[in-house]
Amino acid sequence: MNDQMTTQNSGDHNFKKMNPEQKIMDRSSLLRMPEGKTREEVLAELKEKIRKRESGADPSEEKQRLRIWPYVSVAAVIIILLGVWQLLHLTSETNVNAAPGSHVEYVLTDGSVVNLNAGSHITFNRKKFTSDRKLDLKGEAFFNVVRGSPFEVLTPTGQVMVLGTSFNVISRENIFKVTCFTGMVKVTSGNKSVTIGPDESAELTGGELKSYRESKMHYINGWINGEFYFENSPLNLVLSEIERQFNVKFVGREKESQDEFFTGSFFNKDLRAALEIVCIPMGLQYEINENRKISISGKKK
Numbered sequence: 001m002n003d004q005m006t007t008q009n010s011g012d013h014n015f016k017k018m019n020p021e022q023k024i025m026d027r028s029s030l031l032r033m034p035e036g037k038t039r040e041e042v043l044a045e046l047k048e049k050i051r052k053r054e055s056g057a058d059p060s061e062e063k064q065r066l067r068i069w070p071y072v073s074v075a076a077v078i079i080i081l082l083g084v085w086q087l088l089h090l091t092s093e094t095n096v097n098a099a100p101g102s103h104v105e106y107v108l109t110d111g112s113v114v115n116l117n118a119g120s121h122i123t124f125n126r127k128k129f130t131s132d133r134k135l136d137l138k139g140e141a142f143f144n145v146v147r148g149s150p151f152e153v154l155t156p157t158g159q160v161m162v163l164g165t166s167f168n169v170i171s172r173e174n175i176f177k178v179t180c181f182t183g184m185v186k187v188t189s190g191n192k193s194v195t196i197g198p199d200e201s202a203e204l205t206g207g208e209l210k211s212y213r214e215s216k217m218h219y220i221n222g223w224i225n226g227e228f229y230f231e232n233s234p235l236n237l238v239l240s241e242i243e244r245q246f247n248v249k250f251v252g253r254e255k256e257s258q259d260e261f262f263t264g265s266f267f268n269k270d271l272r273a274a275l276e277i278v279c280i281p282m283g284l285q286y287e288i289n290e291n292r293k294i295s296i297s298g299k300k301k
Contacts, residue, residue, distance in 0.1 A: 092127040098139070101247030103224070108135075112151065115142040115224050117170075118268075119244040140170040142221050145183075157204060158189035168220050175237075176204040179220045187211075226268045235260035238278055239296075246271045248288075252295040 098104040098116035106114045106122075109129045114122060120139020125132070133151040145151045147164030155171035158178075165183025170176070178187045179201040186195045187202040187209065194202050194211040201214045214220065219229035228245070230238055239250055245268035262282060266274035275286045275294070284298035 092125055093123060094126045095121060095123050097121040099247070100244050103226075108133075110148060111146045113144045117141065117223050117244070118247075137169060137171060139172060140168070140223070142166070142168045142224055158187060158209070161186040161188070178202045179214055179217070181217070181221070222265075227265055228268065229265045231263050232261050233263070235262050235278075235282060238262045242266075242271075242274055242278065246274070246292075248292045248294050250296055251289075251293050252297060 096104060096106045096114070096116065098118055098120045100119050102118055104116040106116065108114060108124070109126060110133060112133075116122065117140035120137070120141055122135050122137050122141065124135035129135075131149070133149055134154065135152075136154045138156065141153075143151075143153065143162075144166045145162055145164055149163075151162045151164075153160040153169055155169065155176065157171055157176040160167065160169055160178050162183060162185050165185060166181040167183075167185050168177075168179045168181070170178075176189060178185060178196070180196045180198055182198055184195060184197055185202075186193060189204050189209045192209040194209055196202050196211050199214050199217055200211060201220075202209060202211045216229070216231075219231075222229055228241055243249060248271065260282065262278060264277055264281065266277045268274070271288070275288075278284075279286050279296065279298075282298070284296050287295045289295060
């Protein structure tokens with residue numbers, strides 16, 4: 001008798017540890033099968049009911065989700081299509097860079113030609129450019145624009161609007177200057193606009209946009225052929241140009257001084273020749289170090 005009770009207690013203890021599915025399987029032999037259904041079918045139905053109860057799923061809610069699903073699918077497709085359109089729109093933006101030590105000639109989609117000076121770049125929308133000829137410029141560039149719809153150059157300090165012409169734009173640091181070679185150019189900075197023709201320049205000076213007759217046109221775009229002209233220019237601007245043209249860096253001296261001025265020219269083919277042309281007249285000494293760094297020293301004049 002005691003042995004029987006011990007066995008029963010042990011069985012009850014093990015039964016309590018079982019999960020619902022194990023309990024069903026353990027007690028399935030005691031079930032009375034409904035007419036027309038096998039033991040396996042009944043067990044499958046019971047297990048499905050337990051699963052739904054444990055997951056908290058409501059059949060009515062399930063049907064509601066199934067009714068909503070087609071709308072969710074349509075919304076997902078719309079979102080994907082919008083994402084693809086936006087991606088194509090963004091990837092149509094073209095950047096053209098002239099790294100330090102290099103010049104780049106680039107033909108735009110309308111046939112206009114842009115020459116970029118070292119350390120300059122333009123950005124435009126390639127897909128829209130033929131109908132909306134607009135681009136952003138940072139640095140210096142010479143444009144030869146084919147006739148057509150208005151052509152606009154945007155810089156951080158001003159805008160240039162033309163139809164068909166050739167002109168030079170420089171927009172670096174505090175410098176904004178536009179020189180017209182052929183045709184007519186409208187230059188705008190802030191709320192002031194001026195229109196210039198061949199052999200004329202417009203320059204932002206002291207916050208004022210002024211136009212004037214350019215007396216040395218061949219100096220303006222000489223950089224395209226690698227020659228750089230300076231007339232009574234601050235030394236720091238000259239050294240900055242050497243840095244861009246030769247991809248070097250000056251160290252050991254503050255080059256931001258505004259009280260030293262240089263007049264002359266150099267080519268961007270020979271670094272040492274350019275340094276001697278600039279440094280000797282200014283009473284400076286130079287030493288080319290590793291990693292394209294140049295130490296300069298000497299008294300200021």
